[in-house]
Amino acid sequence: MSTPEHHEEEPVTKNGFTDPGLAHHRPRRADVEPKADRRAERQVAALFGLSALGTIIAIWAYFGLDAGDGSDVDAVHRMNLWIGIGVFLAMVGIGFGAIHWAKTLMRDHEMVEERHALRTSDENREAAIQNLKDGVTDSGLGTPDEAGTGVKRRSLLKGSLITALAIAPLSVLVPQIGNMGSDWNISKFRHTMWGPGVRLTRDPDGSPIKAADVTIGSVFHVIPEGLNDLEHHEKMAEKAKAVVLLLRLNPEDLKIQEGREDWSFDGVIAYSKICTHVGCPVALYEQQTHHLLCPCHQSTFDVSDGAKVVFGPAKRPLPQLPISVDDDGYIVAQNDFDEPVGPSYWTRLKGDSTTEATSVEEESH
Template structure:
């Protein structure tokens, strides 16, 4: 039997249908636009003036932020190899705060302007394509209405501070992009041997003891148990001046681990580079130079947290996953007469990102 004969829900009147019925009435009344609730600034001129000043202050903060950026970028000075660490921190702080205040001042100012001063009446209009000349005139009229509702003409304080903030905001980006062009400095950098040669030499040398980072405590072979890992620096690094300390540490940091010697797959030329399963490898990832600081004891894998490059410690830190294109350089080590771990020499290849292989 049919649903209608059984008085199904679609025909029994139990279900009400939305939309226009045959009688021309809506089955569910259109509630329409809710009544407008005036804001304080709509009724009190003093509140409107106060909101105007608040927006102007926010745009002023944006201008101050841009100026602060330029103070850090040009007044503090260019960062070089001899720059004190305090100067570097001050410049970074000024650049960060300047950029934040510059962008935040404009954004918050415009939002506050719209919420407190611009008309907030809700309007419902049918969409239609703009085709005729009359429609174009209507569109132009709408744009004029927008300009009028924004009150740019009636509130010169807002207009002028906004123009100033927007005009200054792009200047930091222009300065940064301009300095990306180093064509004038390439010959000078080449003369200073800036590149692979700098990465080929570190503080490691024959007889330099391996010490803990950052305490500087020497490490004996007996201190390194199977499965343990030490963050290591060359002895004497902590006595360097602050800037030189950072430059040398960026190249010389090492991870020291001990495995069962039977788990190691050792090349013939590296048979004496370990001490009873104790091996040392550069901590600088060969992808973009992030510190490789994660050691999985059970898998003997070293992981870079930046881009997930993975190195197999049992295969001389060969890359087994990720974007790194070169194994981690190994530091040849041995034991001195006092039982302390020492380097046999410097690394036998450049440390860090392996762009030098492209040549």
Template sequence: MNLEKRMRDNMGDHSHGSPDDSGTVAKAGTGTLDKFQDPGLPPHRKRLADTDPHAEKRAERQVALLFIISIIGTLSFFIAYFVLGRPENISEIRVQNAMLGLGTTFAMLGIGIGIVHWAKTLMPDHEISEMRHEITPEADRKDAEEIINQVIEETGIKRRPLIRNTLIGAIALAPIPAIFMFRDLDRTGKNAGEMVEQLRHTMWDKDVRLTRDPSGTPIKPSDVQIGSVFHVIPEGLDEAEDVLNEKAKAVVLLMRLDPDKMHISEGREDWHYQGIVAYSKICTHVGCPVALYEQQTHHLLCPCHQSTFDLTRECKVIFGPAGRALPQLPITVDSNGFLVAQSDFHEPVGPSYWERG
């Protein structure tokens, strides 16, 4: 009995209580909740550059070095773009493309990483909290001016001429490559007639044999089966003065269809040979190589922007951004039974973004 009494004294006697008066059930509205206290801002931890003048100078030099790297990247772009000029072989093209890409990369990364490193090591990093309040238009203008002045002061750009000068140089040079590239696009528009004339003529001509790329082996009609695809170049391409440019214009896809499935327009009745057709491999959108052939649907697909051409309807565009059909190369066979061209393309090959007057 004494043990039972002591337990009731310690825990409370609820043997005859109900949920309403036993005290074991919490009820809403019977008490008040304490509000969460504002913990305030965490204590500010000084960085090494805030306490050590040598570390501050080192960080300043690092930021300036990153901006100088940006300047070097831009200059590398200029060298690749202007000094190397027009590369004549694949090795020079690879070097030029690498310099253009790396130059642009370092030009942008140097500025971006430099600004981030500047902010993390040298700019003030104190956290502040401000109450929101109504601002009149005039006060808003004054506050904006104060904020701008405060930002300039906190960056320390006035008292850090090394960072200021290298940043100005990097920012001044960085947009120039884009300006020259856009200028060249404009030049392409002004010389559209000349560009079209260049693309109107390729190495294809009457009786020029169709050969496999890259072996240069001539092709007979019996070699081309329904569903197969040949990447074709004109015979004698290796002897051309400018092999890469000539190949870029003249490369062709050769395929065979069931003649009953072909929809041939007037004037092209003899452009194929027993269902064997040849079309320019250069997409008429932006010049990517059309290289995917769907045997069941007879569709040619450009992998860059998904322009799709219907082979049964003379490679007319059925999907995608391309503006016109792939140019067709008229073909036949010579006296030795090899596939040959009847003539050059009857229209310019390649993209259609300029006027083709």
């Protein structure tokens, strides 16, 4: 008895190119095993539940953990750690849940629609719409098909997804709303520890600097005298505003700015270390060009010409600290900076590098 010969389908060739066709579809376990389908559904729901739990953890950490007035650094770190864990779980749970849902439960059949004229036939349109409906139905979000086969709705998944999406933003919004009542006294940005007679000291040991110690081309990282005596939290807050770079140039290379004739001493000059772009520490000095470079975004300042911006995104020169030398030969500040250090903020008058809005001036007086 002869057996029929098996003939493989010849590949279709168009315009000299062979169409390889679609690979044979391999069903997933969830497609053929009801237990695997239910297990995947529970796993997705569990991930969405994990997201909801993360939101609860973040809100609990914000309201339930006491950070006091911020002076207890360990308490602040502990609260921020748990808020971070909660936000992480809230976001990751939604993301991994959606990915697992798509890979195990949603429709995975490959479909090809050849390109034709812009206006397709009614049959093709109906087929495309039916493909979309099939995808929605297979995802578990749609209704049973018209034939009444009763593709089940995944109410568990829909409920867990909606819950996770609804409360996940709270993990971020609640701390922000809670902080709206915080101290917004922005005049704190206006003043630093520098004042008349405050000695310039080395960072970090706090030893005072004599003018004779500063040679041409040298650079000192400077903090105000007394900074190291503060409590840790207050010290960090004050240091973030008060750090200074002290340099010495040949006096002939300095272009003294109008009104600042006595702000330097024999080529010794001091500028804020805080970049006026986004507040990164400016610390790279090129002796030959007298340029200070911010490593974050390459803003470059010319210290021989009032620390004016010569390159990069910064828009304002670095604030200069007026200095002099006391009777013992130590370098001291004449006063605080004449303008706020660091990036611009909302009360600074636009386009003015030395003036603030009236509200802050009144507050400082």
